[in-house]
Amino acid sequence: MHSITPCKTIHPIDELASYDAAILENPRNAQPSSAGRRTKRAIGIWSKFWGNGRTLRIAFVDTPTQTKRLAIEALIKQWQPSVNLHFEFVDDGESEIRISTYSATNDSAVGTDALLYEQHQPTLNLNIEMDHPEFEATVLHEFGHALGLKHEQQHPKANIPWDKPKVYEFYKTNYGWTDEDTDLNVLTPLQGSDYLSGPYDKDSIMHYPVPNELTTEDWEVGINTKISMLDRRVMRKAYPKFRSIDAV
Ligand SMILES: [Zn+2]
Structure with a gap:
C-alpha cells in the first residue's frame, strides 16, 4: 500500500497567458533565473508569486x-505567519483561489x-x-502550490540519486503514470527563479x-507532514513583511 496518488503540477494550457498574468500581478516574477540568464525557449522559468501585500480571496x-x-481553513492559515498576504475566506463574490473538496485529484494551479480560470x-x-492520515499534509501541500511553490524534488540542486528504471516502473505500477508523467513530475529538475536561490530542502512540504528502493544509495524522504x-x-x-527584501 502506497500513499495517495502524488499530485501532478497543473500546467497552464496557455503559457503566454500564464506569463502575462504572473508579470502583471507581480513584476518580480520576471526576475532572471538563479543562473542569471534568460532564455526565451525555456518554458516556465518565470515565477508565479502573488503581488506582495495583497488580499487573496x-x-x-x-x-x-x-x-x-x-x-x-485552519491548515491554510498555517502559512499565514510566513507571508505578507491577507487570506480572506469568502462565501460569494469574486475570488482568486477556489477550492473543490470532492475532486478526483489532489492538485492546484x-x-x-489561478487567475487563468473562470470564476x-x-x-x-x-x-x-x-x-485520512495524509489529510493535513495534502492541504498544506496544495496550498503551497496556490502560493506559488512547485515540487521540491525538482529543485535544481536536489541531486536525488534516483534509480530511474525503478522510478518509471513504480509510478506506472502504482499510479498508472506514463514515463512522460514521471519525467514531468518527478525526475526533471525545474529551471528558474521559483526557488529564490534557496537551498534544496528534503523536509519541504512540497x-x-x-x-x-527507488534510489541507488541508502537515501530516502519520508512523508513530510509539516x-x-x-x-x-x-x-x-517571496512575500516579505518589511522592506528588507535583500536581507536573509
Ligand atoms: Zn504537488
Missing part, C-alpha cells in the same frame, strides 16, 4: 461539512496561474477525507516521498 466551489471546511472553476482540488523552516524562509523572501 479564497472560496469553496462546493459545500463541505462545516467541520471539514474549518479544518481546511501554481500561484498566479466558477476550481483552482485547488482536494480528494481526501479528514480521517517534496514527494522518496522510497529508499511546513518546513526552509519552506517558511522561501515564503518570507
